[in-house]
Amino acid sequence: MCRPPDRAGRAGPHMIALNEGWLSRVLRQRAARRWARLQAAMRRNARPLDPELRDQARDLHQLLGQLLQLSDGMVAGARGSLARMQLPAGTDWRWRPRVMQAANDVTALAAPENGRWLSPEVALFHDCPNRALILRQCRNRHATDLADYALALEVMGFGGRYLSFSLGLPAEALEGLGSQSILRLDASLQAERSIVVYARLNLQQGPNTEQMLRQMGDPIGAKTCTRVIEFDLGYANLAARPVEKAWIDVIFDAPFMNAVTLRDVVVSRHTRAQI
Template sequence: MARRGPAATLGKLLGRGAGGGDAGHWRGMRTAALSTAEIDRLRGAARDQRRAIDAFLASTERATRRHSALLAAMPLPAGTDWRWRPPLLSTPLDPAVRIGPPNGEGLGDSAQLFHDCDLRAMILRQVPNLSATDLALYGLRLEVLGFSGGFLALSLPLPAEALDGLDRDHIIRLETEIEIERRIEVFARLNIKNGPNTDQQQAHLGWMQADRRNRHVSEFDLAPTEINPERLESAWLDLIFEAPAMNAVVLRDLVLSRHRRAQV
């Protein structure tokens, strides 16, 4: 395969405009092989890109600080040592929509849909939260048209921090806020993989009612589980929707936290 010369790399970078080139392209640029005119053009492109990046960082910093402050200020049980809102509810996704996702796919690593519906008549999209009472910047909307399958679950991977120091004395608290178009039953299942085993606990979030914000708090007590703190590998949360056909579900907020069980 022919190696790409400096002129080709230069044209690729300049052709991308203010957003041109990732860090690898700039680091790999061999400036010694460039003419003075080419270097001047590249320096101009670099300045344009830096201005665009600086503008993006400035525009999102206020929202990021607001999100962090709101999450830190949430009233949670005494002794809470970890709290988390999924990134898809606090930062913009790209892409922000997925039409007809196959089983096990969704919006990148942020959320996956698991189902057995061959029709795949579903749309998963990130939407802005516009209410003055919303604590999350974004919501996640799932539209389901015809559904011929037997199960549908939205899976959210938990960060590594959720497992740091986790043991059977912990209680995992789940707080959700969900809107729906038609009445639907929703469950939440916490999955913790340790070694060859996966411990699962399920909570009934109830029958969601249309035209209202359905708020619910559930707790997963890890005391009866068989998790081994030395072998924890990963954890994820599944939101399971019963009979979801011809419905739309909007996850307006979801916060997971953990605290230790009160010692009696």
């Protein structure tokens, strides 16, 4: 069992510890007192923060938020929900987006522009002129949920032709990826009204992008359902060079006046049988 770090900065064998010397501790304490004084001064004087200091605070907040999200995601992964999933034999990589494991720095996108990112892994794409959309991270509350967080997409008066959000796959997914590989998508979804959902795998090699489109089974309804899609790269027109970038688009057909929740998504990779 990992034990928490003590006051000297020591940690358990499976934790990354910050080995602070005396000078480092003094500087950290001075920085904390500085921000505390600024906060107290703002409350006393009811005056906004200097723009340069505001930029420093925003950058520090973003960096610390990303650090905590990464740490929380690793703790959630250590609980073993990914390891307990029934995946095909020979699975050598599995991944759940961090935005579904830990609280995100930005929890919602309201009336977003096309191509706006909710997190480093998730972006929303659409051509709705009035941007009547909300994409937000929300807590999973069901006892059967394996992921701590879900992605909820609310669509009001949609006047566009396409709506999707993209899941950017990490660099680890590209290592050894080729025609012998099968990428598998396990997704749990529900919708306020029946809707057809598609998944499209995109593989970028230089100036070329190979795409594979699959319908995610029957229309999604109010009851949470799990859909499994496999992309066999043996049928993809891949060049004899490494894949440089990969992402999956989750595409919604006729999403007018609807609400769709993606309760969980796991992407894994295994090797196709050699015949």
